[in-house]
Amino acid sequence: MRLVNIKIQNYRLLINAELQVDENTTLIVGRNNTAKTSCVELIDKVLKNKVLSYDDFPLIKRKYAYILLAQFMRNKLSFEKLCEKFPITSIDFIVDYSLDDPNMNLGALAPFIIDVDVDSTTAIIHVEYSIKISEESLRTMFESCFSENGNFSCKLEDVRDVCMANFSKLFGLNIYAVNPKDDKERQLKDYKELTNLFPFYTIPAERMLGENGDHSSNSLGTLISSYFSVDVENLDPKVVDEVKELRKVVEEANINIQRQSNELLGNIVNKAVGFGYPNAEELQLGVNTRLQIDDQIKDKTELTYTSNVIGESLPSSHNGLGYKNLIKIEFMLADFAEKTKQGNLACIPLLFIEEPESHMHPQMQQTFASYLEKFLDEISDVHIQTFLTSHSAHIANTIDFSQIRYAQKTAKGVIYKNLNTFAKTNSANLDFIKKYLTLSRCDLFFADKIIFVEGASERLLLPDMIEKCNKEGLFDSKKYKLPAQYYALIEIGGAYASKFIPFVNFLGIPCLILTDIDSIKNGKSALVSEGDSTSNATLKWWVRRVKELSEDDAINLSDVIALTSEQRTIEKCHVEFQVKENELCGRSLEEAIINVNRTQYNLTGTIAEADLKFAEKSKTDFALNLVCDNPEYIVPKYIKDGLVWLNEQNVLV
Numbered sequence: 190m191r192l193v194n195i196k197i198q199n200y201r202l203l204i205n206a207e208l209q210v211d212e213n214t215t216l217i218v219g220r221n222n223t224a225k226t227s228c229v230e231l232i233d234k235v236l237k238n239k240v241l242s243y244d245d246f247p248l249i250k251r252k253y254a255y256i257l258l259a260q261f262m263r264n265k266l267s268f269e270k271l272c273e274k275f276p277i278t279s280i281d282f283i284v285d286y287s288l289d290d291p292n293m294n295l296g297a298l299a300p301f302i303i304d305v306d307v308d309s310t311t312a313i314i315h316v317e318y319s320i321k322i323s324e325e326s327l328r329t330m331f332e333s334c335f336s337e338n339g340n341f342s343c344k345l346e347d348v349r350d351v352c353m354a355n356f357s358k359l360f361g362l363n364i365y366a367v368n369p370k371d372d373k374e375r376q377l378k379d380y381k382e383l384t385n386l387f388p389f390y391t392i393p394a395e396r397m398l399g400e401n402g403d404h405s406s407n408s409l410g411t412l413i414s415s416y417f418s419v420d421v422e423n424l425d426p427k428v429v430d431e432v433k434e435l436r437k438v439v440e441e442a443n444i445n446i447q448r449q450s451n452e453l454l455g456n457i458v459n460k461a462v463g464f465g466y467p468n469a470e471e472l473q474l475g476v477n478t479r480l481q482i483d484d485q486i487k488d489k490t491e492l493t494y495t496s497n498v499i500g501e502s503l504p505s506s507h508n509g510l511g512y513k514n515l516i517k518i519e520f521m522l523a524d525f526a527e528k529t530k531q532g533n534l535a536c537i538p539l540l541f542i543e544e545p546e547s548h549m550h551p552q553m554q555q556t557f558a559s560y561l562e563k564f565l566d567e568i569s570d571v572h573i574q575t576f577l578t579s580h581s582a583h584i585a586n587t588i589d590f591s592q593i594r595y596a597q598k599t600a601k602g603v604i605y606k607n608l609n610t611f612a613k614t615n616s617a618n619l620d621f622i623k624k625y626l627t628l629s630r631c632d633l634f635f636a637d638k639i640i641f642v643e644g645a646s647e648r649l650l651l652p653d654m655i656e657k658c659n660k661e662g663l664f665d666s667k668k669y670k671l672p673a674q675y676y677a678l679i680e681i682g683g684a685y686a687s688k689f690i691p692f693v694n695f696l697g698i699p700c701l702i703l704t705d706i707d708s709i710k711n712g713k714s715a716l717v718s719e720g721d722s723t724s725n726a727t728l729k730w731w732v733r734r735v736k737e738l739s740e741d742d743a744i745n746l747s748d749v750i751a752l753t754s755e756q757r758t759i760e761k762c763h764v765e766f767q768v769k770e771n772e773l774c775g776r777s778l779e780e781a782i783i784n785v786n787r788t789q790y791n792l793t794g795t796i797a798e799a800d801l802k803f804a805e806k807s808k809t810d811f812a813l814n815l816v817c818d819n820p821e822y823i824v825p826k827y828i829k830d831g832l833v834w835l836n837e838q839n840v841l842v
Contacts, residue, residue: 190286190298192387192537192574199247199278201227204602209609211592213562216577217605218585218634219596220675224603225578229391229541231280235362236389238380241278241318243356247602250276255348262331268324277360279317281367282387284537286310296535297386301366303376313367314383315375321361330355387539390525392518394544515557518545519564526569538573540565546581558587585634586626590619595634597697600841611695618688625685636677637840639693639700641686646778647703648680649812654824655832663829664836671836683707687730694760699838701831702727702764705777708746716798717767717774720746731757731764754830761838765831779803779811781825789819 192210197203202224208215217225234241246254257274260266266274284298287310295302301312322330334347352359364383368374522540529538546554565573579585585593591609612619626633633639642648655672664670681689683704693700704727708720715721722744723729729744735756736748749766757764767774767781773796775781780801783790792800805811815822 190284190295190535190537191572192282192539193285194281194283195228195232196281196283197228197231197279199250199276200231200280201245201247202598202603203227203231204247204249206602206604208594208605209607210574210576212574214575214577214588214592216579216585216588216593217596218579218593219598220635220637221580223596223598225596226543227603228605229543229576229578231278232387232389232539233391233541235280235316236384236387238362240357241360243353245278246356247276249602251349251352252345255345255352258331258348258352259334259345262328262334268327272320275320277317277319279315282314282316284312284314286312297382298535298537300378300382301386303366303374304368304370306370309369311369313369313372314378314386315365315367316383317363317365318360319363320359322359327359330358386536388525388529388536389539390521390528390541392521392540392542392545394547515549515553518542518557522565523568526565526571526573529569529571529573536571538569538571540573540575541577542575543578544580545577546579546584551583554581554583555587558584580635582632582635590623590626593634595696598841599697606696611692615691615695618691621685621688622692625681625689632677633679633693633696633698635675636698637675638671638677638835638838639698640676640678640835641681641689641700641702641704642678643683643703643705643778644680644808646808646812648678649809650778650816651678651703651828653816654828657824658829658832663833667836671832674836676835683725683727685726687727690730690759690762693762697761699835699840700762701835702762703778703828703831704728704764704766706746706749706766706774708776714776717746717776718798720776722746723749725766727764728766731759734759758834763831763834765827765834767825768827768830770826773798773801775801775825777803778825779805779808781827782815782822785823785825786819789822 191212195208195210197206197208202222206224206228208217208228217228219225233239234245254276257266257271261268261271284301286295286298298312301314320327331348331351334344334351362380364378364380365375366378525538525540529536545557549557561575561577565575577584577588590612593608595606595608597604597606640651642651658664659670659672664672686702686704690700690702704725706717706728707723707725708715708717709724710719710721714724723746728749732738732744732748732752733740733742735752738744750768767776767778770781770785771787773784775784775798780803783792783801783803787793787796803811
């Protein structure tokens, strides 16, 4: 059995969100403040029976909640209707047990299977923070919102203030088993039944590395504690012999040191105490020490790094933070694995690791992501489903495409997009996208906006061109201008940008494509004024989509040039290419730059398109020389137009 789906309502930015859960690892990615961790934080809250705080309640639902409370206080809404209409916070766990042996004991899931259909293999657990306060207590709580004449105040601010002060008192946690065939049929369940089903363990991003001997932050001490408390049959077979020997040594040492210390300290006390006591008529003083070496081992054991040179060692603090972070995670995973083994019922352990990339260099991040599932399989006999959140492109590019969930922030709340859904409907370009994301360090998942460029020249020049456009005031229509927005600059080439367009539109990220017009005549490179078509695959793809042409239809250069500003936009993507300036049009970025900066390239008098031809050997040298030697250069119009379009795009949809 496994968790296959999670549905959340009214928790922070998650108004009506659904997270499809992978059988093994679910990686949640997205730009900042897109509720990547909120889903798992709500799981943590309900599985640990924490109160719902005022800050957890979504902003866009608060005014409606205040209005309902005000109507209730004015007796325009009954208490029953208030409870029915109030936008409560809830989470649904959908479990699939179709792969289990029908004769197998379903363990902790059994209490949540309430339908009688033998063919049903789905269980639904509904957990909600519903109104728990009584009608009388609720009225008493909001009495402060009454004016002196006994009428309820019309100020919603007063209702808000009472809610802020008493929010945690309003709601209680209720757990239900829901009939998947009839969602109105529910059975109330105990909190213990929920926690038995979902053992939950979190490894937060801020991990204390526990090297000061403090047991509360010492993960090694926590692991060692289990070696003294767990039954031998529940220990990992690889360490059981050593643990038995350790227990024997500690037990013998405890007995010996306690006997000897009692005797010696007793003699010391009897000889040190004066004033005629004790005497032969009275009981003699004695000492009984209660020493437990295993406690010292737990609290005072820490990692060291041992050299081959005469057994010298260095403290763990002398090692890099990346290694310490990795070791910390491994110990915490081992601790969770040991705890799951001790359960008597079949269950669904859930593990959450937040931003594991802390302090790790790229290769270490990739190694961690590659071997996480294998490591969990080795240390645990119980299948663990893992949730990861990350801002690391290296981890995102290592995890399988089908396991990634993209958190998209919309005006109506955050939604989780399953990349496997895209994969099933866009198989043609999927292999290319996977390989590109794997081979390149791509920040596509973490950007507010994307700029696809042809090659090295654009990649080097675009940041400087954006600053130039900003100084010209081209971005002044927005409070937060393009230079302050989180855009990703991705070098992809005109031949491949079109393969990414459906994917970018699926993610809903505003995307600008800056490409070359690449005019040709009879299949060979030609001046724009003489060309009859284009060799640019992206532009041909674009014209076919706009004009609804088949893949076999020829694309005329005139069709490309005639594209209007509206036709250059498909959903969230916009394309720009060289246009005529100073009566001429270059066919590449370099020619477009030369065209609008003629004096810098010694072009005077009457010139023709042929004079714009790029003759240098290196496009990279051309870009660097332009920035270094001619810092006052003019930015071509097509690039300005594209950047202005991108600046105007709203991130929220």
